Amino acid sequence: MLNLQLGIRHAVGKQGPITLDLKSSAFDPKEKVWTRFPPEGSKYTPPHSSCDFRWKDYCPQVFRTLRKLFKVDAADYMLSLCGDQALRELSSPGKSGSFFYLTSNDQYMIKTMKKAEVKIFLKMLRAYYNHVRSFENTLVTKFFGLHCVKLSGANQKKVVQDKARVEHANKS
Numbered sequence: 001m002l003n004l005q006l007g008i009r010h011a012v013g014k015q016g017p018i019t020l021d022l023k024s025s026a027f028d029p030k031e032k033v034w035t036r037f038p039p040e041g042s043k044y045t046p047p048h049s050s051c052d053f054r055w056k057d058y059c060p061q062v063f064r065t066l067r068k069l070f071k072v073d074a075a076d077y078m079l080s081l082c083g084d085q086a087l088r089e090l091s092s093p094g095k096s097g098s099f100f101y102l103t104s105n106d107q108y109m110i111k112t113m114k115k116a117e118v119k120i121f122l123k124m125l126r127a128y129y130n131h132v133r134s135f136e137n138t139l140v141t142k143f144f145g146l147h148c149v150k151l152s153g154a155n156q157k158k159v160v161q162d163k164a165r166v167e168h169a170n171k172s
């Protein structure tokens with residue numbers, strides 16, 4: 001989880017200007033940013049106690065804007081996901097085989113995703129964004145980021161979402 005936290009801290013910390021009128025290219029599935037995190041650190045990344053890994057941030061401009069639309073404070077978001085003891089793994093994976101992690105403040109949930117799920121999610125992202133932008137009080141699940149950690153050739157894809165919506169859906 002340290003790798004995920006380092007990547008999120010890096011991605012959220014380097015935020016640029018936010019605009020609601022995103023260009024079509026922002027939704028392109030190829031719109032992603034790879035960053036290498038060597039243990040000794042680099043010009044752009046801090047030193048860390050984990051092994052060398054690569055971080056991919058999918059459609060960063062889109063998710064940065066979604067967090068703004070959902071009124072998510074960047075500092076609170078980072079603290080919730082990246083603070084000491086911030087994440088805990090649920091004891092059993094879901095029916096899909098995905099693993100789930102919850103923040104200690106129970107505000108966010110991280111779910112692992114398969115490559116096929118990521119492809120479908122990215123195809124739907126523009127419609128999702130337009131819906132959220134049009135309907136401020138929408139009840140759809142709030143998604144805040146889509147990331148990939150590459151360790152020793154294995155890709156771990158993860159989506160950050162609102163935990164409250166998941167609990168509500170499970171009670172129905």
